[in-house]
């Protein structure tokens with residue numbers, strides 16, 4: 001079985017501000033940098049966090065606390081032997097959408113049973 005496991009950790013943030021007192025500095029920091037944003041990179045928008053300024057730092061240096069685990073849809077990458085997409089002739093998978101029978105990952109479409117056909121080569125297991 002495959003699980004998606006969720007966790008959290010502490011991220012440290014440092015910024016430099018002009019202020020009259022430590023309390024004032026906290027206020028200024030809050031007004032200048034009040035959230036972290038996801039950065040695009042490492043093949044996604046949920047892999048990196050970042051800051052814009054040269055004087056700002058964000059870094060993680062803590063243990064991860066794993067809080068929950070969720071079983072993933074196991075049939076998500078289950079190909080259907082011998083059935084191909086009518087459009088691209090690629091092998092289809094079972095659809096995760098109950099309304100449809102199949103899905104074609106190449107066309108990025110959910111397919112009804114009349115939108116697929118039997119593979120001419122017979123049964124394949126979709127291995128390269």
Ligand SMILES: [Zn+2]
Pocket residue numbers: 085086087088089090104105106107108
């Ligand atoms: Zn297709």
